[in-house]
Amino acid sequence: MSKLTHFNPQGRARMVDVSAKDDTERMAVAAGEIRMAVQTLEAIKTGSLKKGDVLAVAQVAGIMAAKNTAALIPMCHPLFLTGVDIDFTIDEVNSRVIIKAAVKTTGKTGVEMEALTAVSAAALTIYDMCKAIDKGMIIGDIRLLEKKGGKGGHYIRQGEPK
Amino acid sequence: MSKLTHFNPQGRARMVDVSAKDDTERMAVAAGEIRMAVQTLEAIKTGSLKKGDVLAVAQVAGIMAAKNTAALIPMCHPLFLTGVDIDFTIDEVNSRVIIKAAVKTTGKTGVEMEALTAVSAAALTIYDMCKAIDKGMIIGDIRLLEKKGGKGGHYIRQGEPK
């Protein structure tokens, strides 16, 4: 059986010791989506062309959440991020907003959690700002797309569209 | 077109004024899932029967995140929660952990965001603690199941299994 490294000999959680790891440049890209009613997507789209931009707020929320990841995820190492970017695609065919976050650091551990957390917080913020008109939205497909740096090498998720 | 209430006359985001609303008892239930490889689920299951309990850490993360929601979601009103509970179902058929969070408060606004945030943080924590053995996990289907209290009345999501 695969062994989880997050537990100490007492069987309780610890923050894994990474002292011996090298500081290397690292990046991670994560993605996710929030599916919604057609008119909700319309309301977001109209706002982002003019003012009243839901996605601008979600962008800020995602970036701030990335910086706050170690306070949110108990066993996650604190890192000082050197770059965070988030982008949104309005997909009218499937009535959803696609969220993609890229995070960089120079450090001893990867930034997957920061990228995934940025996506999650951006999606939750979209939900919050649109829930008055649509309680049925669904946040989903939050996953790691790519990861570089460190001993683990370059991970690219299989089966994603280029 | 439906109108988003989160914007001021300048077209920028505001925290909606709820001063005139009554303090009522409110609750919300949200759910979500994290899908994973069979052996990852096995590792979680073994741990949660003995020690090394990933889900115990995810539980704490979810509860703490619920309390922290207003700091994470920009336009979300601060609330003082009167109860938070999270439960996990290990679904071996679909190789996933199902996460359900119930949140209560007495206040002027609902606790949907707190319940959805609790589910998201619990899922991210499971990802964090298992990512050494499985980078391919997918967090999804995060949605509101039920909501009670306030002028909006009782919302129950349609099409969910009883």
Added chain:
Amino acid sequence: MSKLTHFNPQGRARMVDVSAKDDTERMAVAAGEIRMAVQTLEAIKTGSLKKGDVLAVAQVAGIMAAKNTAALIPMCHPLFLTGVDIDFTIDEVNSRVIIKAAVKTTGKTGVEMEALTAVSAAALTIYDMCKAIDKGMIIGDIRLLEKKGGKGGHYIRQGEPK
């Protein structure tokens, strides 16, 4: 001599006891400005008409800071805000952005600090986002314009333009 109430008999700071005060509706409005080079104001203005909206980010920062006031100002009572709004005026004559924040709560203490903190954080965010092109910006004139609710009654700052 006027007496400061924030000190205990030992002469050290305390959070003043407001247990006996009534919960009343309260509001406060504060204002401030950030002065800058003409071309910096131009860059902000262009962005806020199209995309790249510095003020949208400052708006989010101000609102989140208002919610976070009690964690920033040591003797400030925690409050759960029922509404926060911020608005910006681009004043080309004096080459500055004027920031105004309005905050509401129902509680035992006023929300002056929340309004002043919102203005400060919004101004600092504008500085942060424009400092690459203008290090000389000056944040100033941060003051309370109005305050309502509680035993202190209705305060309106004298000498302000209507």
Added chain:
Amino acid sequence: MSKLTHFNPQGRARMVDVSAKDDTERMAVAAGEIRMAVQTLEAIKTGSLKKGDVLAVAQVAGIMAAKNTAALIPMCHPLFLTGVDIDFTIDEVNSRVIIKAAVKTTGKTGVEMEALTAVSAAALTIYDMCKAIDKGMIIGDIRLLEKKGGKGGHYIRQGEPK
């Protein structure tokens, strides 16, 4: 056997549901001490008579920690404190600083944890500011002295000096 209420039917931690409890006025007093070398106490005492006041910093730390308790203690309910005070006694006979914290709120749960957390943070801050001259200090005897309000009634610790 006495039963812990902080666990759900799955046996995992929850934030206990206090929705049905009344909002009542509540207070708690906690105390603790930090024992140190004679010359360390002397340095603190000299500083607190003139400037360089270690205890003034510890006071601020304790008050801010009290407000932050629900973010520090996982299952602790968030509360809006209405008053926090801390006082210090320099006990030369036993070469220690005695710390006492009193906390008040109006709410559904008690403020024991806030008082105990204030004492702990004040003690840790004294340690931090004096550790360059004394690594051997010991923080101890952190306990609840008194608690009022709520169904539990009035608790006064037995065996304490009046």
Added chain:
Amino acid sequence: MSKLTHFNPQGRARMVDVSAKDDTERMAVAAGEIRMAVQTLEAIKTGSLKKGDVLAVAQVAGIMAAKNTAALIPMCHPLFLTGVDIDFTIDEVNSRVIIKAAVKTTGKTGVEMEALTAVSAAALTIYDMCKAIDKGMIIGDIRLLEKKGGKGGHYIRQGEPK
């Protein structure tokens, strides 16, 4: 027109990528003031000579805010500060307190925002602790005085008194 670097190709805010920058020693000095009624300044002055020291609390608030800057200012990079100091000048001629903050780090980005934030938080804390006797205080003239380290070289604000 000067170009703001804080926006991505979608025109939304990002945390600028500084991965390629070198870690260098950096420092920044910022200043500001809070103007007040003569008797308010008198109350602060009396307190800071004896006990009841408003400025001691403002000092702690400023230092803690400096450490918290990246959580307050959305696009600001997290940094591990290596030193923070704040000093106050009571200027009776102009009935104000002058606040000066110096911040140091070794890192990839400057610490201007940390210094400006420290000044702002110290000023807000003075306001908070004196507002019971003077609601008319004005916080102003918050500006960068000096900045060293990084590619930008040594910035010294012109026109300041030596």
Added chain:
Amino acid sequence: MSKLTHFNPQGRARMVDVSAKDDTERMAVAAGEIRMAVQTLEAIKTGSLKKGDVLAVAQVAGIMAAKNTAALIPMCHPLFLTGVDIDFTIDEVNSRVIIKAAVKTTGKTGVEMEALTAVSAAALTIYDMCKAIDKGMIIGDIRLLEKKGGKGGHYIRQGEPK
């Protein structure tokens, strides 16, 4: 008289300048205890053998608090920890839980405060989760056991059992 380094020439607190110090590997171990009634210890012990594990929650609280130390202790330098572990010993003879925390970093200052804070938060969490059945618990004997790295060399507390 020994001199405290945490004060500036004005006699007020500062965050000591460590810019000139080298980044070295550092570790610290701290310990403490919480004494309680026999039946409280029994309840903890039973829970930790099955489910309902108070110590699992305390473990998470201690680790998260270690990461949060610089936000809790005013003059403490922010550090990014590379490892945190906590272990518990149930001592039935003396009816107490013994808590030990080990923290590692690579940085310019030591991690004593992080280890001591982890122990304190873990103890407070045990108190919180058991206070319904035992208000008389006492947290004590919080002390530094060992410290390595930096100019100060290797500190080992005297008089501890091996």
